Amino acid sequence: MTYIEDTLVALADPTRRAIFEKLKRGAAPVGVLAAGLPVSRPAVSQHLKVLKQAGLVTDRAEGVRRIYAINRAGLTAMRDWIDGFWDTALEGYAAAFEDEANGEEHK
Amino acid sequence: MTYIEDTLVALADPTRRAIFEKLKRGAAPVGVLAAGLPVSRPAVSQHLKVLKQAGLVTDRAEGVRRIYAINRAGLTAMRDWIDGFWDTALEGYAAAFEDEANGEEHK
């Protein structure tokens, strides 16, 4: 299982987002993904590891290359998490007060 | 305008997510949000600043208190960004190759 924590952390980094958005065009090996980016190829490998653990990409071996592709699992997990905030009360100030106001002793 | 960068960075932090999820129950002042969290109240203020700049919360003054509430703008921006990945090719390896294979001179 993959947690929303990992997904958000993975996509918060600009370099990882650049890699992820490159995969929009289709699956690609590491070398192709690293080309054009302002970081070294090992850096891309490290980022891909994070993206994989977040459920955002999959990898398959093809000869000596490793082909990475977008994995929808991470995206759906993120979508579901966002949707959980959709039907929340934008107001409801009093309610939050009564529930959370423990912790300060009434002097 | 708020950028996807800020939104993702804001929600990547566990403390900020905890604050944001507390607001699910409804709007609340800083003191109430800070209660129960393992960080100081100034820390919560700093986090709320980041969340606000990311378009995830709004704040309004109410006497000496500052009431924070969820702002759907940041959430919709995030949803739209995710949806942009939805109709991508999971394969299409060759296509990516031909386009991106510039950068290495054919020796």
Add this chain to the structure above:
DNA sequence: ACTTACCGTAAGTGATTACTTACTGATAGT
């Protein structure tokens, strides 16, 4: 077998950042 191409990992470094305490400001009540 040797070489070449491709990729992941190890180790070390610099910069970012989340946190603390101390303070300043503003509002409300007595």
Add this chain to the structure above:
DNA sequence: ACTATCAGTAAGTAATCACTTACGGTAAGT
């Protein structure tokens, strides 16, 4: 006016993390 409450800001610190170079390991070609 004085006091108390609530919250944002300043400054300093410790830990995280994205990056580099160096290395090791595997697959394919000659």
